[in-house]
Amino acid sequence: MDYQYTPEKIILKDKKITELDLFVDNFVRMLEKYVNYVIVSGYVAIFFGRSRGTEDIDILIEPMNWDNFQNLYTKLSEKYDFLNSSDSKHLFNMLNEKLGIRIAEKGKIIPNIELKFIKYSFEEYAIKNSILIESESMVFKLSPIELQIAYKLYLGSEKDTLDAQFLYQIFEKDLNKKTLDRWLHHFKVKL
């Protein structure tokens, strides 16, 4: 694996783009016109080569007011189905109640985006300290790897633990050890 790593950006050249990458890229290009976002959780590990599938991509966005959400909803509805409800007010209430709303290409269920408003301090950290990843013509904002590793260990399932192990071993020499230790301490987990 050949990549260039800085705390702000990871450049990964010559990666073969998957259908999942294209799905995420198309969605994010539309989303970012309306709101700041960060991609978190399993897709971070999958993007860098973890050999597993997923049915959903977790994306956090800054909380929006009703008018802005309606504009986003209208635009996304041109291309996507909202799986939880087609009532935009209901979806807006769900987001405000810390719930995720699932969005898929029209007529499909998987893969889907699970969109949430940022509601917790570690989520605010993820968006404020997001790292850019560049691969071919795609640019995404991802959660900092150190936070992802610690949070995945905290979640604790077999899948999450292996995601954390994978990310740690891939980026071991690049990670900010102090930042990683701080997040491990916050979540009361160990490598």
Next chain:
Amino acid sequence: MKKKMTLLEEAEERKEINKRQNREFIDMYVEWIKKTPNNEWSDQQKKLIDSMLPKKKK
């Protein structure tokens, strides 16, 4: 004589062996991916991931 394991003890042992071997696989996979050109590892990964998604209508 060794005591026969209960079904739950057997399942627990199987679970632990699986966990250990999954961690060992990640060790091996990361070692491979680190020394493999991006276009090669990502080609294999693309086949896996694309095969799991609904086929695009032509």
